[in-house]
Amino acid sequence: MTAAGYDGVMRLALERGFYFPSCGPYGDAPAGFWEYGPNGTAFKNRFLALWRRELVRRGGMMEIDGSQIMSRSVFEASGHLASFADPVVKCGACGSTFRADRLVAEKAGVAIPEAAEPAAFDAAVAEHGIACAKCGGALGGARRFNMMFGVGIGPEGERAYLRPETCQSIFVDFPRLYKTMRGKLPMAVAQVGKSFRNEISPRQSLLRLREFYQAEIEVFCNPARLDEAEGFPEVEGVKLRLQGGEERAGPVTAGEAAESGAVPGRLVAYYMALLALFYEKAGIDAERSRFRRLGEKEKAFYAEAAFDFEVETSAGWLELVACNYRSGHDLAGHAAGSGEKFEVDDGGEKVLPHVFEISMGIDRSLYAILEHSLREDAENDRTVLALRPYLAPVQVGVLSLVKKDGLKERADRIHRSLRGDFDAFLDHSGAIGRRYRRLDEIGAPYAVTVDHRTAQDGTVTLRSRDTMGQRRVAEEDLPDALRGGLRIP
């Protein structure tokens, strides 16, 4: 194996079934679509189990599972039909494509809103004689490039869209959830699922996909009560590595951040703290992570305050999570679009809830964890994926030291008894050291080996991935021993 970093992770991913390009056998496989193999899927499932534990359950959230295809009206109301589409012009000579609004602003100093009709850009291009910024060639007509994938529904092909973010289901479901699930503000709703964006140029495998997993959490709150968060005392001391403008990434506690106004209220500080704790438990090196406050220009159009949770990797600082205080933008939009009431009663007061959103990119998170976990152990000539034990795709390897003398049968039996409760992998073939290496590489934290002593006293050896140390454990004590080592702290 090569060293860690992007290439090392990529090689591991391809060689050990973590992830690989989709539509493999065909030459016309489009870019930006990747598939998780057995180890990748198991790893992802465990990561999501941790997400459910540390955020959904701990934060008292509801989880839903919405449709991936949603109606046109939803995206009219959300603003995606207008704002998720960039006005672009293409050079007829060299083929370069430019953002029409930016080109016009740069060349002619004229500000045209990006949501304007294409004709407005054509007029400006003609009036100011704007040519291609690259080759000086004549520009073609402006058009809108929408990053949403459209789909045709039914025989008439009625226009609908694959969701470009999962959160719209949460917004449109909010009134029903509030009524039927006995909602009270603040109320947090979570969802994990696929989103789809027609990226112009997908890059770097899991880092920029056209079809990707998001886990989004929408916290509906009363804007007058942003300082009220029930669980706050238990996370008050959690360090948040805030960074914004000129400030260095220095840890402040969640309490200090809320007190100083660095984040808008205790409610927001509470969820940011849960998020920081979650990623630490997921195996992200806290020293190489930060919450970066976005400047006015970087923020999404709806956001009043925005923090990106970023992690340092060999590909630079990667944005894993966007935390946005979205104010009343979403519910007001859907109230206006649908005519339905989105105000709720909060202690006798009618309020249109504001939204604080935590939008996680799952695929990127998985990549970052893999990169932070992959090491070369030169001393022992091995590659180790030092995943937290509770995230490992294979939890325990079951090996026979040799195949004969009944050791194989004994190992088979142990494997059968363990696999109901654990992800156990059985392996009889090859040198024992080679089998340990294979398990190390996919991050299996434990290996159980049946040897000649097993038949005499009923014990097996339990090997730890990280220390390579072994201890003898009675066969019947294995489940407890493993459970102890796999427990989430």
Add this chain to the structure above:
RNA sequence: GCGGUCAUAGUAUAGCAUGGUAGUAUGCUGGCUUUCCAAGCCAGUCGCCCGGGUUCGAAUCCCGGUGACCGCACCA
């Protein structure tokens, strides 16, 4: 989307200039050895990105497509 580089087994690569259907390493499967950290031996297994053209013959030359990497642009 633009420009540059590139595409050969599961992975990493040689071969391409000077066309004659592919080699190495590692992996994988089975066997021998019976062994606690990638030992050895034997046998086996898998490949020229896709489509078209030139040619008696294409991994190799030409055209088109697709993908990957890097830079630019993009990333509500």
